[in-house]
Amino acid sequence: MQAWRVHRTGEPDEVMSLEETARPEPGAGQLLLRVRAANINFPDALLCRGEYQIRPPLPFTPGVEICGETADGRRVIATAALPHGGLAEYAVADASGVLPAPEALDDAEAAALHIGYQTGWFGLHRRAALRPGETLLVHAAAGGVGSAAVQLGKAAGARVIGVAGGADKAAVARSLGCDVVVDRRREDVVAAVKEATGGRGADVVYDPVGGDAYRQSAKCVAFEGRIVVVGFAGGEVPAPALNHALIKNYAILGLHWGLYQRYDPEAVRRCHDTLTDYAARGLIRPLISERARFADAAGAVRRVADGTTTGRLVVLPPAAGDGAGS
Incomplete structure (x- = not known):
């Protein structure tokens, strides 16, 4: 072969x-x-x-x-x-x-x-407990991991803000259903998120990028917000300031989806059933x-x-x- x-x-x-x-x-x-x-x-x-x-x-x-x-x-x-x-x-x-x-x-x-949507579902629901009506901020919203999170956020009834790099990727993020799209190459991400949320910030942040994206997240996460750390595609692993998390009262949540396959495989199968249903109903693709x-x-x-x-x-x-x- x-x-x-x-x-x-x-x-x-x-x-x-x-x-x-x-x-x-x-x-x-x-x-x-x-x-x-x-x-x-x-x-x-x-x-x-x-x-x-x-x-x-x-x-x-x-x-x-x-x-x-x-x-x-x-x-x-x-x-x-x-x-x-x-x-x-x-x-x-x-x-x-x-x-x-x-x-x-x-x-x-x-x-x-499998990997992208399972990661998104576990990150948004098991880790961050995303609720209908909340604001979800997705970094790299036009990428493989980010696009899955955008669709799952919309399926959950969230208002989705997508961050993308450049006009072409911003257009893709918009086509995926983002309610607000921020072009990080042309706009100040923190200022744009605060403007879009009336100064409150995002309830949940989905970050597969790390580096500057994480630092921006910490500046525009809401009171009792949750930052879900999914990966470091940007190449830099940030060192979060825990005193900042304390003062602003937000949570930093790590997600290693592969561990669910090891420790809770039944949850993975239940998630697959949910994703299969979403696909059949046209909520995700x-x-x-x-x-x-x-x-x-x-x-x-x-x-x-x-x-x-x-x-x-x-x-x-x-x-x-x-x-x-x-």
């Missing part, structure tokens, strides 16, 4: 190589899945760089999130069990984490549902900005790492355009 493999760490487009290799052998409690689509996530780039909290043995195949097909023909979504990731014709996944793909979504959309050819996978991972994409970038398998292998 064809697979993208990493033999040394570095920038994705420099260390990913397309190879012919044997199909992976699933271990105990695992399934072999034929990959129908693989969604690119920022952690895929971190894996290539050797900077992710999990470091699979070399060589490995990136691609942590897939829509696949079981041997008996079931269409499913899963997080791939590294080192046998989804940027290949076949991947391996733990059977306990394999979930039915929503019928309302095509393969690319289904591949982009992953924004797929590009369906990349399998031969272009390394460049796709690099573009996601560079933050130049909007929504989700999904890689299609060789059979969808590059010729299937064995």
